[in-house]
Amino acid sequence: MMTARGPRVVERIARLYPLLLLALLWEAVTRLHLVPPLFLPPLSVVLASLPQLLAQGDLAMPLLISLYRAAIGLVIAGVLGILLGLLIARVRWARLLFAPLVAFGAPAPKIAFLPVFILWFGIGHVSKIALVALTSIFPFIFAAQDGAEAVPRQQIWAAQAMGTGPWRLLAGVLLPAALPALFSGLRIALPYAIVTAFTAEMIAGGGGLGGALVMAQRYFETPTVYADIVVMLAVGYLLDIGLLALRHRWLRWQEESNDAPN
Numbered sequence: 001m002m003t004a005r006g007p008r009v010v011e012r013i014a015r016l017y018p019l020l021l022l023a024l025l026w027e028a029v030t031r032l033h034l035v036p037p038l039f040l041p042p043l044s045v046v047l048a049s050l051p052q053l054l055a056q057g058d059l060a061m062p063l064l065i066s067l068y069r070a071a072i073g074l075v076i077a078g079v080l081g082i083l084l085g086l087l088i089a090r091v092r093w094a095r096l097l098f099a100p101l102v103a104f105g106a107p108a109p110k111i112a113f114l115p116v117f118i119l120w121f122g123i124g125h126v127s128k129i130a131l132v133a134l135t136s137i138f139p140f141i142f143a144a145q146d147g148a149e150a151v152p153r154q155q156i157w158a159a160q161a162m163g164t165g166p167w168r169l170l171a172g173v174l175l176p177a178a179l180p181a182l183f184s185g186l187r188i189a190l191p192y193a194i195v196t197a198f199t200a201e202m203i204a205g206g207g208g209l210g211g212a213l214v215m216a217q218r219y220f221e222t223p224t225v226y227a228d229i230v231v232m233l234a235v236g237y238l239l240d241i242g243l244l245a246l247r248h249r250w251l252r253w254q255e256e257s258n259d260a261p262n
Contacts, residue, residue, distance in 0.1 A: 027235055038222055043097045053227060058212060063231060066208040069125055072198040073132025074189060081137040081189075082182065085144025086170050110135040114200055123206035128197055135196040136189040143185025147178025183247045190243060194236055 025044055027116025029035055030042040037045075053059040087094035088102070113134060117127040151174055209228055216224035 001241055009024060025114065038220070041150025041223045041226060046223050046230060048221045049227050050231075053224065058224070059209075059227070059231065062212040063235070064208040066194075066197045066201060066210060067207065067235070069200075070132055070193040071130040072125075073129040073197070074136050074193040076129070076133040076188060077136035077193070078140050078186070080133075081185075082175070082178075084146045085141040086148050086174050086178070087142070087246060089145045089148035090174065091169070106138045106142075110196070111203075114204060118204055123204050125206075127204065128200045128206065128208070131200050132193045132196045136193045139185040139188040139192065140182070143181045143188075144178055147181030148174040150181070151177045163231075180251055183243075184253060185241065187243055187247075190239060194232075194239070198232055 026040075026043045029167060030037065030040055084094075084102075085168065088099055089095075110131065114127070114131055117130045121127040121130060197208065198210035198213075201208035202214050205211050205214075209232065213225055213228040216222075216228065
């Protein structure tokens with residue numbers, strides 16, 4: 001008799017199955033010498049280099065720097081983006097003032113602002129954090145706006161009839177109702193933040209895992225290059241899994257309501 005844990009194990013194996021196939025294909029291609037090791041070393045060699053990089057301090061500290069920049073920028077983007085999205089959804093003057101700016105800025109290539117931020121803030125933390133915040137803010141704005149606009153008008157009228165002020169309405173009614181949409185926005189913004197931090201470090205330097213990758217590439221340390229890439233991919237994958245687990249725990253009520261028969 002299969003326990004409840006059985007289907008979960010099968011589901012996790014099925015989720016990892018494509019990654020295992022990719023790993024086997026990578027190893028086979030390199031072992032058969034279909035690609036020169038200078039361009040693509042075996043996966044086993046790349047994974048074997050990870051303990052040495054950790055021992056030398058060439059992996060953990062750069063990764064922490066990158067995650068710090070991504071996290072701070074993401075928090076700034078979340079706070080400002082959620083507030084702005086709620087205001088656009090429910091306050092007329094905010095919609096007239098900010099909606100055109102959001103529509104203009106959302107499709108813009110944010111990496112083009114990196115030289116400007118370096119000019120203003122230098123090549124340290126601040127320029128990368130600013131770029132991460134700029135890149136990640138738009139998913140929060142759209143998610144908060146869509147979530148707030150989906151709240152039934154009767155619920156808003158009832159809160160206003162009980163004397164709820166505008167700011168309490170935003171914080172006590174609209175924000176909780178927009179939580180499912182905000183989690184979706186966070187799931188989009190999170191990889192934006194990580195990719196932007198790594199990319200900015202590759203282009204501008206200033207430390208971080210992106211900068212370490214570029215330095216390894218300059219000295220033709222190919223296993224180190226791929227080790228950094230594997231770590232980047234693994235970090236993004238694990239963070240996404242963690243975010244989905246939090247969503248399942250905190251928004252179980254929404255999943256149950258969606259699964260309920262009509």
